[in-house]
Amino acid sequence: MSIKRVDLATLTTWIDGLTKKERVIGVQAKGDRFAFGPLARAADLRLDYDVTILPPKTFFQPPKETLMSFNKTSGYQSVVEDKPFVLFGVHPYDMAAILQMDEIFSQGTYDVHYMTRRKNATIVVVDVYRVSPNVFAGSMGTSHIEDGYDILITKIGDDYLVDGKTMSGKSLMLGLVAAPDASESWIEQRKMVWEYNKQRLRKHDLKVPPSKWPKLLEEGYDNPIWEERANLCYSCGSCVLVCPTCYCFDVRDETNWDLSSGERIRVWDGCMLTDFATVAGNHNFRKDKSARFRHRYLRKGKYVPTKIGGQIACVGCGRCVTACTANIANPVEVMNRLAEGE
Ligand code: SF4
Numbered sequence: 008m009s010i011k012r013v014d015l016a017t018l019t020t021w022i023d024g025l026t027k028k029e030r031v032i033g034v035q036a037k038g039d040r041f042a043f044g045p046l047a048r049a050a051d052l053r054l055d056y057d058v059t060i061l062p063p064k065t066f067f068q069p070p071k072e073t074l075m076s077f078n079k080t081s082g083y084q085s086v087v088e089d090k091p092f093v094l095f096g097v098h099p100y101d102m103a104a105i106l107q108m109d110e111i112f113s114q115g116t117y118d119v120h121y122m123t124r125r126k127n128a129t130i131v132v133v134d135v136y137r138v139s140p141n142v143f144a145g146s147m148g149t150s151h152i153e154d155g156y157d158i159l160i161t162k163i164g165d166d167y168l169v170d171g172k173t174m175s176g177k178s179l180m181l182g183l184v185a186a187p188d189a190s191e192s193w194i195e196q197r198k199m200v201w202e203y204n205k206q207r208l209r210k211h212d213l214k215v216p217p218s219k220w221p222k223l224l225e226e227g228y229d230n231p232i233w234e235e236r237a238n239l240c241y242s243c244g245s246c247v248l249v250c251p252t253c254y255c256f257d258v259r260d261e262t263n264w265d266l267s268s269g270e271r272i273r274v275w276d277g278c279m280l281t282d283f284a285t286v287a288g289n290h291n292f293r294k295d296k297s298a299r300f301r302h303r304y305l306r307k308g309k310y311v312p313t314k315i316g317g318q319i320a321c322v323g324c325g326r327c328v329t330a331c332t333a334n335i336a337n338p339v340e341v342m343n344r345l346a347e348g349e
């Protein structure tokens with residue numbers, strides 16, 4: 008049986024053991040907020056976090072990465088990071104976002120850089136037990152997840168249900184072999200946690216189901232809300248850079264001072280940034296702020312869903328709401344307004 012009931016002491020010993028054997032990335036405190044980072048010991052892990060500043064996508068698509076190095080004499084060489092790691096403490100909405108990214112990066116031109124990191128990752132999801140102020144995952148169907156992870160941990164009372172789903176998850180759980188198997192009735196209690204979280208993770212009241220977003224956005228193309236909100240926008244790009252489902256990037260060559268060697272790098276880019284749509288000849292095909300503001304929504308609610316079987320590219324993490332100093336980036340407010348037909 009690969010579903011264990013584990014007390015805190017056993018969980019701590021197990022995680023300490025993992026940190027000695029594996030490269031573990033886990034959630035830790037950063038001031039009064041939380042961030043994923045290399046984990047040295049279980050005592051630093053914070054499974055009670057509300058939301059991380061940046062999503063775990065940074066470990067699959069880093070803000071800056073080298074794609075290849077080149078040299079005038081020896082030619083070029085691909086650079087692919089190929090090291091196994093354990094990503095510990097991912098919330099269900101972020102796991103849902105990773106699964107979307109998997110589809111994006113594996114269809115069409117297979118992205119070897121993203122997919123190699125992804126294949127090297129064993130992901131431990133933890134059901135949310137502290138709710139962040141701006142989350143609305145309960146409205147987006149991502150407050151819990153039943154597939155796609157390697158291990159799922161759910162806190163029930165003082166103990167933890169640890170559920171190994173895949174071979175790599177089950178193999179990590181060998182360190183829990185002495186812990187008792189979870190009883191059927193205890194496993195049933197997890198459903199109550201999921202139901203409870205569906206209600207709790209709704210800090211903003213979305214009045215329109217995600218399935219209606221594509222049509223609403225199509226009909227709302229000329230809605231005055233784009234201009235009205237864009238007038239307050241600083242084009243800082245924070246809302247897209249913190250988003251777990253945004254994946255746009257820029258590729259450029261950096262040549263060394265010797266003028267005979269260098270690197271091709273990939274860096275994050277974002278459609279809310281002024282120069283995102285600047286092309287050759289210094290032509291910017293989306294230079295109006297309102298067009299960029301609208302594009303962000305069309306991409307999340309219409310264009311990306313067309314590519315990935317109708318899934319909306321917003322998982323309701325609420326990070327954009329927190330990150331936007333102008334207080335205009337909340338998808339719930341925009342979609343509710345479009346639904347009112349204003
Ligand atoms: S659009 Fe905002 S709430 Fe939705 S997934 Fe992105 S950051 Fe989270």
Ligand code: SF4
Nearest residue numbers: 240241243244246331
């Ligand atoms: S975070 Fe707010 S101000 Fe910055 S680009 Fe996004 S909507 Fe505009």
